[in-house]
Amino acid sequence: MSEIMPAACVIGHPIAHSRSPMIHGYWLNQLGLKGHYNREDVLPENFAEFVRSLRDHGYVGCNVTLPHKEAAFRLLDRASACAQHLQVANTLWFEGDLLCGDNTDVEGFIANLDDRAPHWGTHLKKAVILGAGGAAASIIVGLQERGATDIRLVNRTIEKAEILAHRFGPTVHPTPWSDLHQCLTDADILVNTTSLGMKGQAELDIDLDPLPLKALVTDIVYVPLETGLLRQAKQRGNPIVDGLGMLLFQAVPGFEHWFGQRPTVTKELRGLIEDHIRGVTP
Numbered sequence: 001m002s003e004i005m006p007a008a009c010v011i012g013h014p015i016a017h018s019r020s021p022m023i024h025g026y027w028l029n030q031l032g033l034k035g036h037y038n039r040e041d042v043l044p045e046n047f048a049e050f051v052r053s054l055r056d057h058g059y060v061g062c063n064v065t066l067p068h069k070e071a072a073f074r075l076l077d078r079a080s081a082c083a084q085h086l087q088v089a090n091t092l093w094f095e096g097d098l099l100c101g102d103n104t105d106v107e108g109f110i111a112n113l114d115d116r117a118p119h120w121g122t123h124l125k126k127a128v129i130l131g132a133g134g135a136a137a138s139i140i141v142g143l144q145e146r147g148a149t150d151i152r153l154v155n156r157t158i159e160k161a162e163i164l165a166h167r168f169g170p171t172v173h174p175t176p177w178s179d180l181h182q183c184l185t186d187a188d189i190l191v192n193t194t195s196l197g198m199k200g201q202a203e204l205d206i207d208l209d210p211l212p213l214k215a216l217v218t219d220i221v222y223v224p225l226e227t228g229l230l231r232q233a234k235q236r237g238n239p240i241v242d243g244l245g246m247l248l249f250q251a252v253p254g255f256e257h258w259f260g261q262r263p264t265v266t267k268e269l270r271g272l273i274e275d276h277i278r279g280v281t282p
C-alpha cells in the first residue's frame with residue numbers, strides 16, 4: 001500500500017511565480033521528511049470553496065497570498081492574536097476539525113531584521129514607513145511590538161494612511177509625500193512597502209540627505225535584491241537589510257504546523273533563492 005505523504009500548498013492568483021515551493025521543498029529535503037508543497041491558482045470566487053474542501057484536495061494546510069489574505073481570515077475557526085489584529089491570514093492549518101490561521105508576515109519582517117541587523121530595535125523610537133497597503137499594516141504592528149513610539153506613514157493617497165492610523169492608534173501619523181524630507185530627520189528606521197523599486201516598476205526616487213547615518217534602511221521588495229533605495233542608503237553609509245529574509249522567515253511557522261519540525265533559514269537556502277532571483281537557476 002502506498003504511503004500517504006502530507007501535502008501543503010500556496011494559494012493565490014496569480015501564483016506561477018511564487019518561490020514558496022522552492023523554500024518548503026528545500027526544507028523537506030534538508031530535514032529528510034516526506035511531503036509535498038504545491039502551487040494552487042484559485043480565483044477569488046472559488047477561494048472559499050477551495051479552502052472549505054482543503055482536506056479533500058489532500059492538504060494539511062496552506063499559505064495564502066494575494067488577493068486572498070482577508071478572505072482567508074474570514075474563513076477561520078480559530079485565529080491567532082496577530083491575525084485578529086490585522087484581520088488577515090497567510091498561514092492555515094488544522095487542529096482537529098478546526099481551521100486555524102496566523103499572519104506570519106509580522107514575524108517574518110521582525111525575524112529578518114533580527115537576523116541581519118541584530119541590534120536594530122535596541123533604541124527604536126521613530127520609524128518612517130513608505131506606503132499604506134497591506135504590507136504596511138503588518139510592518140506597523142511589528143514596529144509597535146518592538147517599541148516604536150512615532151511611526152510616520154508616508155503615502156501618495158493620504159486617506160489610506162489615515163485609515164491605518166485610525167486602526168493602529170495614536171503612534172501612527174499619516175504623512176503626505178511632500179513632508180517626507182523633514183520627517184526623515186531623527187528616524188531610526190526607514191521601510192519601503194510600496195511597489196516602487198520592484199523589477200518592472202518605477203524607481204523610488206527620494207532624497208535621503210536628512211536621514212541619520214545610523215538609521216536602518218530596509219525594503220520589502222526583494223526583486224531585485226538590492227533596490228535603488230538600498231543601494232543609495234548603502235552608498236551614504238546607512239546599514240541596510242533586503243526583503244528576501246522576510247519571505248524566508250514568514251514561511252517557518254507554516255512548515256512547522258504542516259510537517260512537524262521547525263526549519264531553519266540557512267545561508268544555503270538564502271543562496272538558492274538569491275540565485276533564482278538573479279536568474280542563475282531556472
Ligand code: ATR
Pocket residue numbers: 130131132133134135136155156157158160193194195196202
Ligand atoms: P501591498 O498590499 O503589497 O502593500 P498595495 O496595497 O497595492 O500593496 O499597496 C501598494 C503601496 O504602494 C501603496 O501605498 C501605494 O500608494 P497608494 O496608496 O497611493 O496607491 C504605493 N504605490 C504604488 N505605486 C506608487 C507610485 N507610483 N507612487 C507612490 N506610491 C505608490
